[in-house]
Amino acid sequence: MKTVKAAKSLSVENLPLDVATQDKARADALPSIQKDMLRTYDPAADNVRRFLDLLAERITRPVAASLAACVHCGLCVESCHYALTHPDDPTMTPVYKADQIRKIFKRRIDWTGRIFPWWVKAGTPRGDEDLNRLKNIVFGTCSACRRCTLNCPMGVDTAILIRFTRGLLTELGIVPEGVFNVSRDEWETGNQMAVTPLDFLETLQWMRDDLRADPKLAGLDIPVDLPGCDFMYTINPREIKFDPRSIAQAAKIFHLAGEKWTLPSAGWDQTNFGLFSGDDRLGGALARNLYEAAIRLRAGRIVISECGHGYRSTRWEGYNWAQYDQDLPSESVVRTLQRYLREKRIRVDKTKNDLPVTFHDSCNVARSGGMTEEPRDVLRRVCADFREMTPNRTENYCCTGGGGLLSMAEYRPLRMEAAAIKARQLEATGAKLVCTICHNCVDGLNDVIKHYKLDMRVVQVLELVENALVY
Ligand code: SF4
Numbered sequence: 001m002k003t004v005k006a007a008k009s010l011s012v013e014n015l016p017l018d019v020a021t022q023d024k025a026r027a028d029a030l031p032s033i034q035k036d037m038l039r040t041y042d043p044a045a046d047n048v049r050r051f052l053d054l055l056a057e058r059i060t061r062p063v064a065a066s067l068a069a070c071v072h073c074g075l076c077v078e079s080c081h082y083a084l085t086h087p088d089d090p091t092m093t094p095v096y097k098a099d100q101i102r103k104i105f106k107r108r109i110d111w112t113g114r115i116f117p118w119w120v121k122a123g124t125p126r127g128d129e130d131l132n133r134l135k136n137i138v139f140g141t142c143s144a145c146r147r148c149t150l151n152c153p154m155g156v157d158t159a160i161l162i163r164f165t166r167g168l169l170t171e172l173g174i175v176p177e178g179v180f181n182v183s184r185d186e187w188e189t190g191n192q193m194a195v196t197p198l199d200f201l202e203t204l205q206w207m208r209d210d211l212r213a214d215p216k217l218a219g220l221d222i223p224v225d226l227p228g229c230d231f232m233y234t235i236n237p238r239e240i241k242f243d244p245r246s247i248a249q250a251a252k253i254f255h256l257a258g259e260k261w262t263l264p265s266a267g268w269d270q271t272n273f274g275l276f277s278g279d280d281r282l283g284g285a286l287a288r289n290l291y292e293a294a295i296r297l298r299a300g301r302i303v304i305s306e307c308g309h310g311y312r313s314t315r316w317e318g319y320n321w322a323q324y325d326q327d328l329p330s331e332s333v334v335r336t337l338q339r340y341l342r343e344k345r346i347r348v349d350k351t352k353n354d355l356p357v358t359f360h361d362s363c364n365v366a367r368s369g370g371m372t373e374e375p376r377d378v379l380r381r382v383c384a385d386f387r388e389m390t391p392n393r394t395e396n397y398c399c400t401g402g403g404g405l406l407s408m409a410e411y412r413p414l415r416m417e418a419a420a421i422k423a424r425q426l427e428a429t430g431a432k433l434v435c436t437i438c439h440n441c442v443d444g445l446n447d448v449i450k451h452y453k454l455d456m457r458v459v460q461v462l463e464l465v466e467n468a469l470v471y
């Protein structure tokens with residue numbers, strides 16, 4: 001892909017520096033349990049000292065390896081949608097972003113930087129304004145897509161450095177307001193959109209009643225807390241709050257496949273903002289909710305609805321954060337659908353999906369999860385005109401909304417500039433539908449389509465399978 005220069009050009013220097021005005025009401029508004037869990041920015045504290053202490057305390061072998069291994073060859077620049085759309089701005093390159101934490105590591109921990117700081121360009125933040133600038137870099141100029149990681153000859157994982165730095169800043173309360181708010185909702189309610197138990201149950205009931213209006217589906221149920229099922233289904237709160245059609249589509253397909261399944265009444269949210277904020281304690285608490293629900297219900301396995309970061313968090317990261325034995329089988333609902341199609345448990349007619357459709361690989365599923373062929377197998381079985389975008393699979397470009405960026409409104413203008421690459425890539429397919437297996441990508445792609453006025457619509461695999469059903 002050639003460099004695509006953004007029409008306007010924002011840089012790190014234009015991003016808002018708002019430490020002094022961070023939401024002062026936050027701390028008071030929190031119940032006491034969250035006060036300990038979720039830090040608010042404290043202007044009176046020596047935040048630089050705390051940041052340096054945390055850095056020394058939390059550094060891990062993979063983080064240290066990625067900090068030490070970079071040879072500054074610059075190859076990663078070609079991978080990053082921010083750098084490719086801002087070719088004249090070195091601050092948009094992965095190596096610059098990683099160097100902002102690397103230089104602090106060198107000054108504080110690495111022996112070369114402690115003895116010869118000028119030689120290895122080591123340095124420490126001078127105050128809260130520098131920490132705030134670092135916040136803008138790690139939250140605002142990187143979607144943690146890991147495309148640069150896969151293209152680094154030295155194996156440097158820039159995204160792991162970004163997440164590590166985000167975690168240190170989160171501990172100090174120096175985070176974008178959206179990250180703070182979503183984290184608070186997760187701590188308080190166990191799900192990232194503060195869905196109440198009543199809303200959850202009423203939405204399921206509504207979907208069930210809608211489906212039962214079809215006489216052929218009169219016996220359909222959306223079970224909750226049914227013990228001993230083949231699988232426990234877990235969803236993204238966005239499905240309850242904004243788009244419950246996906247729950248209805250899944251329920252209809254599971255019913256026609258003769259599946260024994262259930263949703264849990266608690267621990268149903270498979271998303272996890274701990275992945276984005278770098279807060280392992282939040283990540284562990286949310287993952288534990290979900291694993292304990294599966295054990296409580298004696299579920300055979302966990303099936304994860306279409307969500308990229310939920311897939312990654314639930315299948316492996318969550319076990320590390322929660323320090324939980326990885327003894328619960330889990331899979332994406334896309335694999336479940338693939339099995340139904342292969343075993344002919346559901347019948348489909350692909351001509352019912354006759355518009356040209358392309359597939360967007362979610363970063364967390366393809367690049368970080370290695371699942372690239374299953375969705376294609378399903379799409380080829382249920383769509384008459386499936387076409388690849390270029391590049392694809394692990395080389396695909398981010399939807400631009402990864403890394404929690406959808407919750408950070410202040411970085412949206414820069415994100416839309418960096419989306420020029422994605423817009424060109426989508427447009428070149430000539431497809432009318434772009435399918436993704438991630439709710440986050442649905443919103444990210446919708447933003448790109450709207451901003452660049454593309455003639456296409458975002459769909460998910462469940463929608464296409466449901467539309468092709470013959471029953
Ligand atoms: S992160 Fe990797 S690709 Fe990028 S400059 Fe460093 S060594 Fe080169």
Ligand code: SF4
Nearest residue numbers: 080142143145146148
């Ligand atoms: S992880 Fe993605 S967005 Fe972040 S620097 Fe690397 S390529 Fe760019």
